[in-house]
Structure formats: structure tokens, C-alpha cells
Amino acid sequence: MTIAIVDYGMGNLHSVSKAIERLGYEARITSSREDILTASGVVLPGVGAFGDAMQHLRETGLDKVVKEVQEKEIPLLGICLGMQLLFSSSEEHGQHEGLNILPGRVVRFEARPSYKVPHMGWNGLEFKQKESPLFQDLTEGHVYFVHSYHVEPENNADLLAVTDYGFPVTAIAGRGSVYGMQFHPEKSGEFGMQLLKNFLKLAESGV
Template sequence: MAIAIVDYGMGNLHSVSKAVERLGYEVLITSVESEILAADGVILPGVGAFGDAMAQLRESSLDAVVQKVAEGNQPLLGICLGMQLLFSTSEEHGNHEGLGILPGSVVRFAGGAYKVPHMGWNKLEYIEEGSPLFTGLAEGYVYFVHSYHVLPEVKTDLIATTDYGHPVTAIVGRGSVFGMQFHPEKSGELGMNLLRNFLKFTGDSVK
């Protein structure tokens, strides 16, 4: 089997796929439902605006496919905008409904004492140290680029934060569903190791 990267026309497909391949796993970039549902694990990438991404997902019926992945307990990882799409709503350029896999909202940074977008290296603080994503990993720095951040409704869904004027959601997780606000493939050794731990969680074997 392989790790499926969902291709809905908006995402850092190349950098994510190359990172997964560097870690020794087979990658399938696909928009085909049967291929996504048959994969050992699924990655939902994303770059751009929330509303545009949801429109693309709905137009291709991939919104329902990703929801099936989550309901069927396939390991699912949302990256950057892909993490935000897992939640209920976003206020980015209007009010938009998300995938609703995790309850919560996406809101803009208030700004003021700190610059928007939040861009650069910031340290993770593990909230749920028992998460399989953190196995063998110390807290460290990863690379963020975002103007909006997630406010999860369920406290236990928040498994790592970073500080940017206030605690900011960095990683979420519930069961087999995970999300990273930063780009693990652009976050040095720690980012790659977090991605590696997700891939191990899928049960897929290294090539």
C-alpha cells in the first residue's frame, strides 16, 4: 500500500510527497476516492484561502471522501491549511464551513504587538506528551507561515502549542486524525521526525 496525498488543486503536493519519499514510503498523489480509501494513511495538504480550498474539495466531492477517511479510522494528517480545513468554520474572507471532523473555528491573529502573518521558526510545547507523534522527540523549533489560527472546542484535541503573543494551536490530534499548523517538510529534523512518527502510525512499511 501507499500514503495517499489528496490532490484537490490547492496544496504543497511536491514538497510533501518528496518528504514522504525521503522517509522511505511509497506516495500516491490522487483525487480518486477508491485509491484514497485504500491507502494506509492519508495526508491533506493545503496552501491558500480556506473558502477556496473548501470550494475545490466540494466541487470534486473530496470533502466527503476525507470525512470518510476520518470516520473509518484511517490515519489522516492535515498540514497547514489542511489542518484548518479539518475544523468546523473559518472567518477567513467571510464565514465558511469546514469539514467538521474536529469542532472548532479558524480566526485571524489580532496583531498589534506582533506581526501578521506569523512567519518563522517557533518552539513547540507538547500538551499531550503521550501522543504517538511525539515518541522519542524533544520539544523544538518548527517553521510557521499563517495569518489565521485554530481555536479547538475540545481541550483534549489540542496536543501542542507555540507562543506568538499568546498560546497558538500548533498540533491537534484525536484518535487517528492529526493536524500540524506548520510545514513539517520545511521544519528541519524535528519536522521530519514528526512526519516520520505519523507515517509509522499508519502501519505502512518502509520501502
């Protein structure tokens, strides 16, 4: 079984790849449509600005490939900026359209004296949909965040887990075979690695 990591020029590709390999699965960093669409599961990573990432995806045609992944119901996981790209739009440095696989928008944390921006460091998760296969054999734990923008999903049904940063912040979102994690599971200790492993199990089972 191979997991395709989408290479569009922006992302923490190697840390994700190494984490997948540590869990006993084959990871392939690729920009090939064939490699991506024949993989058992697909990871969309991302580091940097939303608009730049969408420009890279469109220039390479990988925006359409990621949508094909969703249409074919191949398990898809967006990580950090990769999760934000799954949504409809972002206000980061202007207005930008996203992949629109999940309805919702990406907005900046408001400046408040009660918290700092960016949201950086360890924070606990609260599972909103405990029956999600991502949470199999897990109790709520802490994960590692680094972000200045957060997702506001249109549908509460797409909200799988939140973290408290003065208000409930989207930490995990998903629908059907599509999942997104705002944090870095590969940098979140055993708990994060188990979340990643549960996604890989989904890919392995073809769910």
C-alpha cells in the first residue's frame, strides 16, 4: 500500500513522509496525477500562505487532481495549511478561493489580550464526533499547533474536533473520505502519530 504526498512546491513533505514510514507504510512524494490517483490514500501538506499555495496547485494542475481524489473517494488528509486549502475561501492577505471540497472559510484570529497570534504550541483536543474512525482507540489528548488563521466550517457536521483558544477553534474537520488536521500530527507525540495511523488504516481498508 502506498500513500501519496502531494508535492506542489509548498509543504513539510519529508517530516510527513518519515512519519508515515515509521508507522510501517510506504510514502511517495509526488506531483504525478497517476501516482496520486492510484495511491491507497493521499496527504495534502502545506506550509506558508494560502494564496501562494492555491496558485502553485493551479499552475501544476494539482488542484483538479486533488478534487479527483475526493470524487473517487480515495481517503484524503489535509495537514495544517493543507486542511485550510480544502475549504471554500481564505482572507489571508486578501480574498482567495480554495479547493471548495468542504464548505467554509479561513479567517484570521482576532487580536485579543487573552491570547497571542499565532496560536503556537501544545493544546488539547475535544472530540465533537467521537464515532469518527480517526478517533478509534483514542482518548482526547494534546497536539502541536502553529497557525495565525483558522477554519470556520459552514456545517457543524464537518467539525470533528476543536481546541480551546479562548473560543472553540477547528482542529479536525472532515466529511466522507476527506479529513483535515489544523495541527501537525507528525510533531504531536504518540497521540498525533496514532491519529495519523488511524487515517492510514482507513486508507488501507479502502474506506
